[in-house]
Amino acid sequence: VMVWLRRTTHYLFIVVVAVNSTLLTINAGDYIFYTDWAWTSFVVFSVSQSTMFVVGAIYYMLFTGVPGTATYYATIMTIYTWVAKGAWFALGYPYDFIVTPVWIPSAMLLGLTYWATRRNKHAAIIIGGTSVGLSLPIFNMINLLLVRDPLEMAFKHPRPTLPPYMTPIEPQVGKFYNSPVALGSGAGAVLSVPIAALGAKLNTWTYRWMAA
Numbered sequence: 001v002m003v004w005l006r007r008t009t010h011y012l013f014i015v016v017v018a019v020n021s022t023l024l025t026i027n028a029g030d031y032i033f034y035t036d037w038a039w040t041s042f043v044v045f046s047v048s049q050s051t052m053f054v055v056g057a058i059y060y061m062l063f064t065g066v067p068g069t070a071t072y073y074a075t076i077m078t079i080y081t082w083v084a085k086g087a088w089f090a091l092g093y094p095y096d097f098i099v100t101p102v103w104i105p106s107a108m109l110l111g112l113t114y115w116a117t118r119r120n121k122h123a124a125i126i127i128g129g130t131s132v133g134l135s136l137p138i139f140n141m142i143n144l145l146l147v148r149d150p151l152e153m154a155f156k157h158p159r160p161t162l163p164p165y166m167t168p169i170e171p172q173v174g175k176f177y178n179s180p181v182a183l184g185s186g187a188g189a190v191l192s193v194p195i196a197a198l199g200a201k202l203n204t205w206t207y208r209w210m211a212a
Contacts, residue, residue: 016138019080021069044100046184047191053077053103054132054192057110058124061201067111074107102139106132110116121200129196133188141181 036126056068056077081100117123 038039042141042180042186043187044139046180047141047187048134049075049101049140050104050106050184050188050192051195053106053130053136054110054196055202057107057132058128058196058199059203061111061114062121062200067115067119070107070111070114071104074103075105094098101136102143103136105139106136107134125196125200126193130189131194132196133190133192137181137184137188175212 016023053074057073060073061067061070062202063069078100085100110124110133112133113128117127
């Protein structure tokens with residue numbers, strides 16, 4: 001019974017974190033709409049996604065002891081987000097207007113770190129957490145550059161019923177930061193390490209709580 005309860009607790013946490021990551025994707029610096037604070041939005045988005053992803057991914061990976069589960073977790077988040085962002089399709093926007101963040105390559109780096117260091121938890125926290133924080137903004141900016149111009153798409157498909165904060169306006173690129181990727185990567189690399197440590201600690205706490 002205790003084994004079943006322990007596993008249920010772990011899987012429930014995994015689902016909760018993945019769902020919250022999806023909600024965070026939609027709300028924290030959603031860069032689908034280019035506004036005059038687009039780059040500020042991207043930096044906030046990068047930091048929030050790096051930290052939210054790494055806490056669940058390292059928890060799941062240390063729980064199973066299998067490096068590939070970090071990538072599996074990123075895949076879950078990606079699928080959840082595609083489904084959730086289908087709401088934009090209902091508003092009349094074409095589906096290729098929906099930009100889903102790229103977590104999978106960063107998850108592969110995390111898993112590779114864990115595998116290369118022979119499942120060393122501390123290396124996964126320090127090196128893996130840094131790798132996620134550094135790489136996620138880079139992959140997401142590449143992701144943005146490869147999709148159809150969001151600003152053009154937004155003006156081609158106007159929705160006058162949308163609230164003002166969702167209405168696209170002309171961007172003032174570089175108004176706040178000259179390099180949002182560099183700032184996002186730097187901040188993400190620093191913050192992802194303690195958050196990864198938190199994810200690892202949550203794994204320990206859960207075991208102790210269920211064993212009590």
